[in-house]
Amino acid sequence: MEVIYEAFAFIFGLVWGSFLNVVIYRVPEGISIIKPGSFCPVCKKKIAWYDNIPILSYIILRGKCRHCGSKIPIKYPLVEFFSGLSFLLLWRNFHQIPLEILRGLVFVSLLIILAGIDSDRMLLPDIFTIPGIAAGIAFSFFISPGPLSSILGALIGYLSLWLVYKLFLLLTGKEGLGFGDFKMLAMIGAFMGIKQLLPVIIVSSLLGSLFGIGIILVKKKTFSTMLPFGVFLSIASWILYIFNLDLFNLYMGLWR
Ligand SMILES: [Zn+2]
Known part of the structure; x- marks a missing residue:
């Protein structure tokens, strides 16, 4: 049963990490973290939900923007992964x-x-x-x-x-x-x-x-x-x- 909770914590952490990426990019630029939705910082095209799945989309797109082909920094999936790992470990090590x-x-x-x-x-x-x-x-x-x-x-x-x-x-x-x-x-x-x-x-x-x-x-x-x-x-x-x-x-x- 515990493994299900941990998997859930990890996935929740991945999604949270995706939000942290938005904060990391937008707050220093002075852009709202709510609107507009995700966009490519190079070509400014909107990123569809299916291209915005934590870690998976990075692998499927081979680290490149679907529209302009510019490189997506490895930092994005890394932030998502560490956020996911953090949630899992906090759940496990801090005894709920x-x-x-x-x-x-x-x-x-x-x-x-x-x-x-x-x-x-x-x-x-x-x-x-x-x-x-x-x-x-x-x-x-x-x-x-x-x-x-x-x-x-x-x-x-x-x-x-x-x-x-x-x-x-x-x-x-x-x-x-x-x-x-x-x-x-x-x-x-x-x-x-x-x-x-x-x-x-x-x-x-x-x-x-x-x-x-x-x-x-x-x-x-x-x-x-x-x-x-x-x-x-x-x-x-x-x-x-x-x-x-x-x-x-x-x-x-x-x-x-
Ligand atoms: Zn682009």
Whole structure:
């Protein structure tokens, strides 16, 4: 029976992911997320419902617009897939506790939206991060990590990246991070609590470094290429949150 619920959660998540794609593309452009219906951003032709089925349509159309043949970014089916996977894992790992799942859906949706917009435009809009901080703190009054950990998480989250930014600026004269990154980590701290801040920073920096080295090796770009750090913050938080990982305990467990 459980597998039916999980399949349902996955499909519901796919459809939600399709909506997240609309938000990722339209909100920074200032287009309404309700009207008009889906259209190709290149030829502006309307996309029929049968060409708008999550993941399946991308495969059937071989990643190309039916009308103009322009490439559909792989990001679209990826967002849908991760949204589907998120719903399934939230259902499974959060033991069907309604408030935990609701908070998870809000948090994970914000992570996916911010990663999507940051990878497109190197931008983490306030319209998502600021209400995200408020939502994270609001939930913490009813479920873990509790309001103190949540509020401290938001404050320290903001300040720690701001400090890294100032130090980096002082040492290299370059801006390695943006204010959007500070607000995003504040939001993550508000949802996950202060204890998870350091693990999030460690895992996201690790992912960012690996990706950066990969780019240098593959594309022969220099290290000055700006990386969308929000994407790595998002991936790190997603993994730690959805699997409820406690890196500190895992590490201590290795020495026992
Ligand atoms: Zn087109």
